[in-house]
Amino acid sequence: MKKKILTAAVVLAILAVVISNVHIQSVDEYYLEHAEDIKEDSETVYLTIRCDTVFDNMDKLDDNVKKYIPDDGIILEKTEYVLRNGDTVFDILQRAARINKVQMEYEGADNNVYGTVYIEGINYLYEFSCGELSGWMYMVNGEFLRYGCSNYILKDGDEIVWLYTCNLGEDVKEKEQFNETEE
Amino acid sequence: MKQKNEIFATYHPVGLFLYFISVILITMFSTNPVMLSIALIFGMLFILVITDLKKFLKGLAVEIPFILVITVTNPLFSHNGVTVLFFLNGNPVTLEAILYGMDIGVMIFAVIYWCKAYNAIIDDEKFIYIFGKTIPKLSLVMSMALKYVPMLKRQYMVMNDARKCMGCCNEDTLLDRVKNKLTVFSMLVTWSFETSLDTAVSMKVKGYGLKGRTHFHNFRFGYRDAILIIITVIMDVVVLWGMTTGVTDFKFYPEILKNKVTVSVMTVYVSFAILMSIPAFIEIKEKIKWKYYVEKI
Numbered sequence: 001m002k003k004k005i006l007t008a009a010v011v012l013a014i015l016a017v018v019i020s021n022v023h024i025q026s027v028d029e030y031y032l033e034h035a036e037d038i039k040e041d042s043e044t045v046y047l048t049i050r051c052d053t054v055f056d057n058m059d060k061l062d063d064n065v066k067k068y069i070p071d072d073g074i075i076l077e078k079t080e081y082v083l084r085n086g087d088t089v090f091d092i093l094q095r096a097a098r099i100n101k102v103q104m105e106y107e108g109a110d111n112n113v114y115g116t117v118y119i120e121g122i123n124y125l126y127e128f129s130c131g132e133l134s135g136w137m138y139m140v141n142g143e144f145l146r147y148g149c150s151n152y153i154l155k156d157g158d159e160i161v162w163l164y165t166c167n168l169g170e171d172v173k174e175k176e177q178f179n180e181t182e183e
Numbered sequence: 184m185k186q187k188n189e190i191f192a193t194y195h196p197v198g199l200f201l202y203f204i205s206v207i208l209i210t211m212f213s214t215n216p217v218m219l220s221i222a223l224i225f226g227m228l229f230i231l232v233i234t235d236l237k238k239f240l241k242g243l244a245v246e247i248p249f250i251l252v253i254t255v256t257n258p259l260f261s262h263n264g265v266t267v268l269f270f271l272n273g274n275p276v277t278l279e280a281i282l283y284g285m286d287i288g289v290m291i292f293a294v295i296y297w298c299k300a301y302n303a304i305i306d307d308e309k310f311i312y313i314f315g316k317t318i319p320k321l322s323l324v325m326s327m328a329l330k331y332v333p334m335l336k337r338q339y340m341v342m343n344d345a346r347k348c349m350g351c352c353n354e355d356t357l358l359d360r361v362k363n364k365l366t367v368f369s370m371l372v373t374w375s376f377e378t379s380l381d382t383a384v385s386m387k388v389k390g391y392g393l394k395g396r397t398h399f400h401n402f403r404f405g406y407r408d409a410i411l412i413i414i415t416v417i418m419d420v421v422v423l424w425g426m427t428t429g430v431t432d433f434k435f436y437p438e439i440l441k442n443k444v445t446v447s448v449m450t451v452y453v454s455f456a457i458l459m460s461i462p463a464f465i466e467i468k469e470k471i472k473w474k475y476y477v478e479k480i
Contacts, residue, residue: 025270064434103275103437105262121263124437 035099036082043083043156047096049076051125051164053171060131060166068124075123076100078159089138089160090117090150097122109150116148125164133168139176144169189233189304190469191462195408196309202411203301205419206459210293213426215433218455219289225459226296232466233303246295250288257284263436283435300462312400319392327382334378335371342367342374411461418458425451 038044052073054061061069081092090106097104105126107118119136120127127135138149139161145152154160163172191199210222231239257280264277307326314322346352352363390396425431430447434440442448 021272023272025273027267027269027275030270030273030275062434064436064438064440068437103263105274124263124265126263126436 031098031101033095033098038080038082044080045083045087045092045154045157046078046080046159047076047092047162048074048078048160049093049096049102049122049162050074051123053164053166053175054125054130056171057130057134057166060134062129065124065126065129075102075125083154083156083158087154088150089140089152089154090119092154092160093119093138093149093162109148114148115151117150119149119162122162122164130164130166134164134166136162137165137169137172138162142176144173189466191465192304192306194411195402195404196305196312197404198408198411198415199305199309200313202415202461203297203305205415207294207297207301209419209422209426209455209458210290210297213431214286214290214435215431216286216289217433217452218431219286219293221452221456221459223289223293223296225456225463226293226300229300229463229466230296230303232463232470233300242299246292250285250292253288253291254281254284257281257287265438279435279437279439282439286435304462308400309402312398312402315391315398323386323391327379331375335375338374339367339371342370414461415458418454421454422451422458 036042050073051069054069055073076096079096081096083092094104094106096102102123104122105120107120109115109117112118119138121129122136137144139145140152140154141159163176165172206222210219213219230242258276259271261280261283262275262277264275264279266278267275268278268281269276307330310326311322314325346363346367353359354363386392425447430445431451433442
């Protein structure tokens with residue numbers, strides 16, 4: 001009898017912990033969030049998400065994903081977002097994805113050895129979707145940083161670009177430098 | 184030794200081994216839900232035919248919750264998919280992820296059933312017959328390792344009963360019981376060392392693995408074995424062709440697209456179904472024959 005009560009209590013406690021930590025939202029509820037209004041004195045950053053390297057590697061691209069690639073390769077156009085105190089590159093990406101209803105999947109900082117969030121896919125375009133060397137990378141003010149995206153704290157006026165690489169970063173690096181000299 | 188009633192077990196080991204290896208490997212490496220369902224249905228059918236219903240249902244009671252757990256777990260870790268059902272702690276739970284979880288559950292389920300079938304059909308004798316000549320040491324170790332846990336379990340019961348019979352175990356308190364278990368366990372370890380040494384010495388004395396040594400066996404390679412091997416190889420080639428050229432590819436992410444029903448896809452499915460149905464077909468045919476003969480008497 002004592003044993004039964006004890007097990008029941010343990011099960012109840014586990015259930016209570018699980019239920020208190022589960023937060024269910026419907027799809028509409030989740031996307032209800034609006035962009036914070038940009039005031040004159042608010043600090044802002046810019047964010048772009050592009051995947052134009054995919055067009056050079058169409059043969060490697062997963063057939064099912066093709067439908068979801070925008071024609072110009074721009075998933076999110078350059079937009080200004082309000083920078084809250086201590087926001088990292090990841091925070092801005094997450095907020096932007098939510099405001100613009102873009103699908104995004106990440107692996108949390110506590111789940112991997114690098115201690116930073118890893119972006120697995122944006123807009124159904126995932127790592128390895130376009131060959132074995134493909135994945136998402138980011139650039140702040142035209143430079144690829146040696147930080148995880150949730151470890152880099154942004155400053156006012158920073159310009160973030162998320163880029164999809166099909167060749168471990170070589171292709172995007174070439175392309176970005178080429179663009180710079182052109183300008 | 185347990186007497187085998189399965190007619191499929193009387194086939195030649197080489198054909199049986201080839202059959203099971205190809206079936207299990209194909210099931211393991213495919214994600215196509217149609218193929219996995221075929222594998223699961225025929226695997227279950229075969230197990231149902233060779234075991235009694237009660238045991239079968241008992242197994243099912245353990246395995247169905249297992250599938251459900253896998254189905255529920257996948258969407259917690261995979262958020263890809265177009266059809267978002269709801270958001271859980273800020274992450275989407277999608278229909279595609281749930282279906283993919285179910286698919287993986289079915290795959291594991293099917294592999295478990297085919298491994299059960301393998302265990303029922305291929306025993307130590309067959310295994311040693313196939314590999315005893317080419318890799319004698321490894322096959323002996325494998326066959327010893329595979330029977331190790333059941334053997335220890337059996338011996339544990341025997342030792343425990345013997346001690347109880349002698350009346351030398353006081354089971355009043357938890358401490359006593361633990362002490363008893365520890366004693367039996369230490370006996371068990373010693374005994375298993377001794378047995379494995381005995382086995383090794385005995386095999387050496389018998390000249391196991393020496394050149395020119397033959398094994399006694401009752402296996403005969405007949406017409407039906409040749410037919411089994413030929414069918415297995417042909418169906419394997421068709422199915423593997425389908426899997427490598429991407430005919431049977433089935434993608435869950437980001438959206439499940441209905442595969443077009445083409446001749447090549449149907450060919451692969453039908454040949455896979457033929458491959459999977461062989462053991463169940465043979466067993467059922469034999470049962471019907473047996474019943475018919477009994478009625479005639």
